[in-house]
Each structure stands twice: as C-alpha cells, then as structure tokens.
Amino acid sequence: MKNLREEYYYDDLYDLITIKDCLREKKWINKNFTSTHKPKRGKPITVTLDFFTYYICGERYKRKAETINEWVNRDRARDELVESTSPPQRVICKNCSSLMNMTMKHLYDIEDNERVMFWFECLKCKKRRALFNDGQEYKSKPNFCPKCSSELSEKTTKEKEILITKISCLQCNYKTTESIDFEKDRREREKEEKKDHDLLQKYRSVYCMTEGQGQEYVSSVENMKQLIDLMKESKKKQNDPAYRKARKAKMLKISRLKIILKKSLEKEKFTNLQFGKPETDRYIAVPFTVEDTDDKREEYSSRTVCKKIIKNTLINTNWRLMSEGMTYRLGFLKGRIRGYEDEDEMANVFRTELNK
Structure with a gap:
C-alpha cells in the first residue's frame, strides 16, 4: 500500500483537523465561559468566542502549507524506503526446508523504528x-x-x-x-468517513481560511505585533530620562541657531560668527569661525571660554559642539557643530551626557 496520497487528501485532512479543533474550542468556551460570564443586558457574550475562533483559524492557516509539505515528504520518503529496500535472499521454510517466495512487503513503523517488513510463503x-x-x-x-x-x-x-x-x-x-x-x-469506517465528509461540507467555509482571508489574518497579526512593540517602546521612552530631555529640547533651524549663538558669543567679546558650507551625511555638521576681540585672553583661555559659551548655549537644543574641539590662531577660532534631526538621535546624545 502506497503511503503517498493525492494532494486533496492532505488538504482535506488538515482542514478536518482545523474544523474539529474549532468545534471543540467553541464547545469548551460555551460551557465554561459564557455560562458563567453572562452580560447584564443584551446578547450573550460572543465577541470572545469569535475572536478566539478567528485566532485558531488564522494560526492553522499559517501552518497549513508547511505541515502538508512535511506530511507529503514523510510519506514520499516512506514509499522510497519500501521501494528501494531489497528483500533477504534464500529464505528457507522452517517446516519443510523449501525455498520461500516473497508475497508482500510494507513499512513497519511500530516503536518509532521504521523498517521494511517482507512476508514469505x-x-x-x-x-x-x-x-x-x-x-x-x-x-x-x-x-x-x-x-x-x-x-x-x-x-x-x-x-x-x-x-x-x-x-x-x-x-x-x-x-x-x-x-x-x-x-x-x-461500516463503522464508512460511517466515520461520511461524518468527516459532512463536517468538511458544512464547516470548511466557516473555519478554513481562503488564501485571501489567510493573508489578511497574517497582515493583521503583524500589524498588531508592530502596534504592541510601538506601545512598549513608547512606554519605555516615557520612563527614560534621556527621552524626556529630548522631547523638551528646542529643535533649532540653522538661521535661528546663528542668531542665538551670535548673541551669546558677543556678550563675551567673540564677534563675526560665520558658518561655512554644511556637511550632510548621517548628521549635519556645520563648520564655523569666530574672532576673539579681547586682547587680554591668551589661546588656552580663549578656546576654553568660547567652548563653554557654545556648550551652554546649545545645552537644551538639538545642536552640539563636535568632540574634535576648536582650533585657535591669532584670535581666530574654528570648529564644527553637529545638528540632530530626530528624537532618537537626541536621546542618545542626552543619554551620553547623563552618564558622564
């Protein structure tokens, strides 16, 4: 007897298992849930049942192709094992010592040990x-x-x-x-087969998803997972000090940044602030120059004071003085500032600063 069946056999078998699973769960919920959770008004509770059944149907759809493929490969491998295995040679009758003829061979899979059994007469x-x-x-x-x-x-x-x-x-x-x-x-086998056939006819369209319905379920589950992940991430961010500071940070455009920086620098005699051509890669890096008009300040003091002014001015904004620092030559200072465009980038900046 061949193990490998027609494709419709596996499709019917899988759908039949799906139907029986759904009917069993429906019976259990009706018995154990709706009877003890009756609403105060309106219809009996059916939303939970419908949702639970929809989930079972959807999960069964997701595993259907893979499961049927496993069944087909298993049965094909069994047939190949039976076909390719040669029988023992020169089998002697224990009763009359005559050579025996092989009459049948089949798969013997009792005790999880698949072997080929040969019958001789x-x-x-x-x-x-x-x-x-x-x-x-x-x-x-x-x-x-x-x-x-x-x-x-x-x-x-x-x-x-x-x-x-x-x-x-x-x-x-x-x-x-x-x-x-x-x-x-x-007769009992035929009765059971008819019962299974009737179940398929009656409930296949109810509990076995079509390709379109199945793909819709897969998409809805994926969307739900993404929504849950977003909610978890949002909650995590709400409790993260770095994200709280990032939300409060002023998102300055380059024109507004120049006005604020210029005002702060001029208070300490740093004038003629100029921005160069911005470098746009992952972040925006803007080169700048400024002149120190205080003749009493030496190089170290000039760089230190200018750096402090810029850092303090930018502390609650989306801009930062780049870590390479500033250069000084004869009262002329040069450096770069970096701009951050989204909340996640700013949160990383604030997290680094908070951990210092």
Whole structure:
C-alpha cells in the first residue's frame, strides 16, 4: 500500500483537523465561559468566542502549507524506503526446508523504528514467515494467562467476514474468545468517513481560511505585533530620562541657531560668527569661525571660554559642539557643530551626557 496520497487528501485532512479543533474550542468556551460570564443586558457574550475562533483559524492557516509539505515528504520518503529496500535472499521454510517466495512487503513503523517488513510463503506447505530488511525475523509477542501467567494458546478461524480467535490456557481452565468483524469495521469506517465528509461540507467555509482571508489574518497579526512593540517602546521612552530631555529640547533651524549663538558669543567679546558650507551625511555638521576681540585672553583661555559659551548655549537644543574641539590662531577660532534631526538621535546624545 502506497503511503503517498493525492494532494486533496492532505488538504482535506488538515482542514478536518482545523474544523474539529474549532468545534471543540467553541464547545469548551460555551460551557465554561459564557455560562458563567453572562452580560447584564443584551446578547450573550460572543465577541470572545469569535475572536478566539478567528485566532485558531488564522494560526492553522499559517501552518497549513508547511505541515502538508512535511506530511507529503514523510510519506514520499516512506514509499522510497519500501521501494528501494531489497528483500533477504534464500529464505528457507522452517517446516519443510523449501525455498520461500516473497508475497508482500510494507513499512513497519511500530516503536518509532521504521523498517521494511517482507512476508514469505512456502509453496509446498503454505507456512509463512515475516522478516525485516536486516534479516531479523518478526515474532509476535506471546500472551500470558491472567490467572496462572502461563503462555496462552491461540487458534484462529474465519467465518465469512468474522475472524474468530479462541484463546485458552493449557495449564488451567482459562478460556476466552476474541473476534474481529470486518464487515462491522467497514461500516463503522464508512460511517466515520461520511461524518468527516459532512463536517468538511458544512464547516470548511466557516473555519478554513481562503488564501485571501489567510493573508489578511497574517497582515493583521503583524500589524498588531508592530502596534504592541510601538506601545512598549513608547512606554519605555516615557520612563527614560534621556527621552524626556529630548522631547523638551528646542529643535533649532540653522538661521535661528546663528542668531542665538551670535548673541551669546558677543556678550563675551567673540564677534563675526560665520558658518561655512554644511556637511550632510548621517548628521549635519556645520563648520564655523569666530574672532576673539579681547586682547587680554591668551589661546588656552580663549578656546576654553568660547567652548563653554557654545556648550551652554546649545545645552537644551538639538545642536552640539563636535568632540574634535576648536582650533585657535591669532584670535581666530574654528570648529564644527553637529545638528540632530530626530528624537532618537537626541536621546542618545542626552543619554551620553547623563552618564558622564
């Protein structure tokens, strides 16, 4: 018997599992939730049930293609194992020592150990043997008497569609009979198959998402995750001192910055502030020059005072004096300031300053 089935078989099987999962959860919620959480007015609670069912359907859709692919690959590998495995050679009948013919082979996967089982029959005495591909013989496990623990004797006969096994103990009076009604089993199997078919017909459109519905669910889940991440990030920022300072910082354009800096510098006799051509990369870096008109200040004092003025002026803005510092030559000072354009950049700046 082939393990690999038609594509629709796996599709039906997966959808049937989805339907049964949803119906089971719906039954559980109706029993354990809505009965104890009845609203004071209006209709019974259905929002929770609908949302929960929608979630189950969506998650089942997400895993469908991958799961079916795993099933197909598993069954294909099993068939390839059976087809490619050669039977043991020269199997001898234990009863009459004649060569036996192979009549059947199939996959034996009991105890999570997949092997190929080969069945042999003697043409002379009709005795049978079952061997695995490694030559090991299959032996059924003996049954023991529930009364005296001796090994039981079994005799099997077939009457029409019923297989009857008479079991007896040779050491005591224990006897019992077991039967397998193949016709009854067939009817029950057909009944179960019809029940599954009816479930698919009735609920497939209810619980099994189409491609469009599934993609809509995937997008909504992704959007929800992004929203949750944004909310978490927002809450984190609200409690972060660096972000609080960044929100309060003045976002100055270059024209306004020049006015403020010029005013602060001129109070301490630094004049003729000039901005050069800005460098626009990840950040905006603006070169500047300024003249120290205080003849009493030497180089060190001039650079120190000018740097302090600029830093204090920019402390609550989106601009900072760059770490390379300033150069001085004969009262002429040169440096660069950097501008930050968004809240995250400013928060990193304030975080560094707070940690100093």
